[in-house]
Amino acid sequence: MPGGLHRAFLLWGFTTMAEKLIPPRTLKGFRDYLPQVMIPRERIMEIARRVYRSYGFAPIDTPALEYLEILAGKGGEETDKQMYRFQDHGGRWVALRFDLTVPVARFTAQHLNELGIPFKRYHIAPVWRGENTQRGRYREFVQCDFDTIGTRSLTADIETTLVIHDLLRAIGFQEFVIRINNRKLLNGLLERQGLADRAAGVLRALDKWGKIGTEGVKQELEQIVGLTPDQATAVLELTQIHGDHDEVLSQAEKLVQGSAVGEEGVHELREVLRGAAAGGVAPTYLVLDLAIARGLDYYTGTIYETYLTALPGIGSVCSGGRYDNLAELFTTQSLPGVGASLGLDRLLAAMEELGMLEAVSTPAPILLVFFDPGRRDDYLRLAAQLRSAGFNVEFYPEPKKISQQLKYADRRGHRVALVIGESEFEKQVCQVKDLRAGAQKEVPLELKALTEAISEILAR
Amino acid sequence: MPGGLHRAFLLWGFTTMAEKLIPPRTLKGFRDYLPQVMIPRERIMEIARRVYRSYGFAPIDTPALEYLEILAGKGGEETDKQMYRFQDHGGRWVALRFDLTVPVARFTAQHLNELGIPFKRYHIAPVWRGENTQRGRYREFVQCDFDTIGTRSLTADIETTLVIHDLLRAIGFQEFVIRINNRKLLNGLLERQGLADRAAGVLRALDKWGKIGTEGVKQELEQIVGLTPDQATAVLELTQIHGDHDEVLSQAEKLVQGSAVGEEGVHELREVLRGAAAGGVAPTYLVLDLAIARGLDYYTGTIYETYLTALPGIGSVCSGGRYDNLAELFTTQSLPGVGASLGLDRLLAAMEELGMLEAVSTPAPILLVFFDPGRRDDYLRLAAQLRSAGFNVEFYPEPKKISQQLKYADRRGHRVALVIGESEFEKQVCQVKDLRAGAQKEVPLELKALTEAISEILAR
CATH class of the missing domain: 3.30.930.10 (Bira Bifunctional Protein; Domain 2)
Incomplete structure (x- = not known):
């Protein structure tokens, strides 16, 4: 099927502000999977x-x-x-x-x-x-x-x-x-x-x-x-x-x-x-x-x-x-x-x-915090390296307050947050946060050290 | 949903031989995936x-x-x-x-x-x-x-x-x-x-x-x-x-x-x-x-x-x-x-x-041939060992002629056939056939040797 056309059709309904909202609901007996x-x-x-x-x-x-x-x-x-x-x-x-x-x-x-x-x-x-x-x-x-x-x-x-x-x-x-x-x-x-x-x-x-x-x-x-x-x-x-x-x-x-x-x-x-x-x-x-x-x-x-x-x-x-x-x-x-x-x-x-399911709504255990607005390229580079090493990494899209990003991580069930601000970039280190234990560790900003620190937390 | 009930309903249609066959066909514009x-x-x-x-x-x-x-x-x-x-x-x-x-x-x-x-x-x-x-x-x-x-x-x-x-x-x-x-x-x-x-x-x-x-x-x-x-x-x-x-x-x-x-x-x-x-x-x-x-x-x-x-x-x-x-x-x-x-x-x-798809209709590269009717338990044991070692193994269900089983393997696209007859069981060896190369190798009937021989063929 035309992948190329997949969204062409949205034009008619979406071009003008709806005059009356349609209540969003599923049919009786059907359900959404969050x-x-x-x-x-x-x-x-x-x-x-x-x-x-x-x-x-x-x-x-x-x-x-x-x-x-x-x-x-x-x-x-x-x-x-x-x-x-x-x-x-x-x-x-x-x-x-x-x-x-x-x-x-x-x-x-x-x-x-x-x-x-x-x-x-x-x-x-x-x-x-x-x-x-x-x-x-x-x-x-x-x-x-x-x-x-x-x-x-x-x-x-x-x-x-x-x-x-x-x-x-x-x-x-x-x-x-x-x-x-x-x-x-x-x-x-x-x-x-x-x-x-x-x-x-x-x-x-x-x-x-x-x-x-x-x-x-x-x-x-x-x-x-x-x-x-x-x-x-x-x-x-x-x-x-x-x-x-x-x-x-x-x-x-x-x-x-x-x-x-x-x-x-x-x-x-x-x-x-x-x-x-x-x-x-x-x-x-x-x-x-x-x-x-x-x-x-x-x-x-x-x-x-x-x-x-x-x-x-x-x-x-x-x-x-x-x-x-x-x-x-x-x-x-x-x-x-x-x-x-x-x-x-x-x-x-x-x-x-039986309590066998974790309350997690992200497939990525790692959240890379977007801290320093001028460093997006560096964050993107690091995220790519971690993905190549086999980790699922979510990079928060906006340089919002760190508390807000950590709240997001908490809500989603991320296990690890990586925080690198300007001073960390200067020292070439990374704060690796274990979000369940509430602990934090400073680690050299290079792949091997990060991989070890992250793997240690995920194995807990 | 009731997994427990999944086939209860088949009773009515299937109990008596159909008097008239229904032509099996898909709707226009729809297709089966083989x-x-x-x-x-x-x-x-x-x-x-x-x-x-x-x-x-x-x-x-x-x-x-x-x-x-x-x-x-x-x-x-x-x-x-x-x-x-x-x-x-x-x-x-x-x-x-x-x-x-x-x-x-x-x-x-x-x-x-x-x-x-x-x-x-x-x-x-x-x-x-x-x-x-x-x-x-x-x-x-x-x-x-x-x-x-x-x-x-x-x-x-x-x-x-x-x-x-x-x-x-x-x-x-x-x-x-x-x-x-x-x-x-x-x-x-x-x-x-x-x-x-x-x-x-x-x-x-x-x-x-x-x-x-x-x-x-x-x-x-x-x-x-x-x-x-x-x-x-x-x-x-x-x-x-x-x-x-x-x-x-x-x-x-x-x-x-x-x-x-x-x-x-x-x-x-x-x-x-x-x-x-x-x-x-x-x-x-x-x-x-x-x-x-x-x-x-x-x-x-x-x-x-x-x-x-x-x-x-x-x-x-x-x-x-x-x-x-x-x-x-x-x-x-x-x-x-x-x-x-x-x-x-x-x-x-x-x-x-672009010729990027293989003509394969089995997810198991290995076919274990059912050769000796009295040895089913031994075959089952071996298949289980190979699966534990990470291989997908199909065990042919009936002790039919080996030529028929190899024809099946050829048709399905199996890469490796394992043949063990009575004399092989006595000598504790296995014939490992590379079905694409048409070559065959005798290997000791034990997991390590088999794993090596199979991996070698699959890597080709």
């Missing part, structure tokens, strides 16, 4: 990109707007209702994407020949849903998805576990658990009981656990899904197995014995645990939780949820699973795969609650 | 963030959707026509942002107390315009803006020059020119001739230079704007001054002498050149070009355009300038500032044309 929030947001997205890339996941992007027929009916009735849809200039019905899964299904089907499989992609981008804001939900939020598409190999399930683990660790969490299940266990149990056709209903009931409790689930299994009390008890028995990995697996094995799919589920869980250990995940990070259902019957194998130990109530911060066919609405080629999605905003909310 | 294009795209955006941050510009984000009344009428008739607008679920008229300048004006007015001034921000985000696609334009594109808001200090103009310079250099360009002008020169000239009220018309005529040439501009100045032939000649004389910085400034000085605003323009250009030199910009990167007009009369001081020496015809890849009042439609507080915008897509097109 630097203090946007800095950690960008940091997490950068970490996600780095971790995804370290496993060979490649970035893609798709348009925010798609043909309505691509998106409609893919997310259930509620999502259909929430979708932002309209007719464009050419009379086409279009809609804003409500997730990144339908777009990647369309994308993969469309470019399959060029992409080849296995295809490992990540996609970090905003999506839109006209949610009920009373539930504290936002209508625009960023998803951070990664998937391995086109392989049934458990290697991809293992790697999904590794990525979730590396991601949380890289962001700074030491204590969390990745809850793992495999959809085949429940399928095996239901198969053994001649209930294979009730899977959807059973999953829907299990998903309500948090709201209605064990008794409620049992009632729903019996009264709505139509299980006998014994069958309902068996389902609850499977999903309530607890203990270490070996205990859970051996108990589950007994319950699904004789069902090929059920036994396969046990085998797959065992392999994923083994592979994750080989890949460097300490066993305490992994919990087998046969109760997690993850949104009904889209998933067909491994399922993941991730909880922060300090804040389990906030819900899963990274979830996903294995599916049999990503894009069956768009292509006849079967595309099995596995992936997960980082809940960026939920994670940021948790980090804020 | 890894080969998205990798350099992400790289440039990362460089932009790094350079912006190094000067203390802080990231912000605003919603894609705004109240229509915030956006309407701000970009002129054509932009108004191109805007994607519709009624949302609550019956509100909303629109997709068509640039990042109107949103930052609204944002700054709305959060002024919290932000304080000077406020330095960058914003990298998509915008939407229903452009005529026959002109080769896209309807969705990313803008990368940075601005210093709330100061009249020329320090900010100087820094804008430094940022553009550092940005182009960091992306990998050695040869480019930043063309600089100052709107006050023309204003001064017009003032001297009693034509101060004709500025808009004169600028509009000058902007057509590329299309209608000097004679055409002269005709338009006389016939449409209503200048006398002498006045038109004087305007053309000013805008056609060429030479080194001193020559241009001294000639311009003569033409605007006696006009305070004109003389101020000359002074400001001189200061910007001096400051940029102090900040490390070699003089060859800066050209005074008194012909650039940059979109009529929104800009009021310094103006920037940036051209690649090897591809001047592609147009300016980074443009901007100084304005007197960013947000007068939203607040009574005057907010002068200066900034510019990187034309991401134009730059990428140029880089492709």
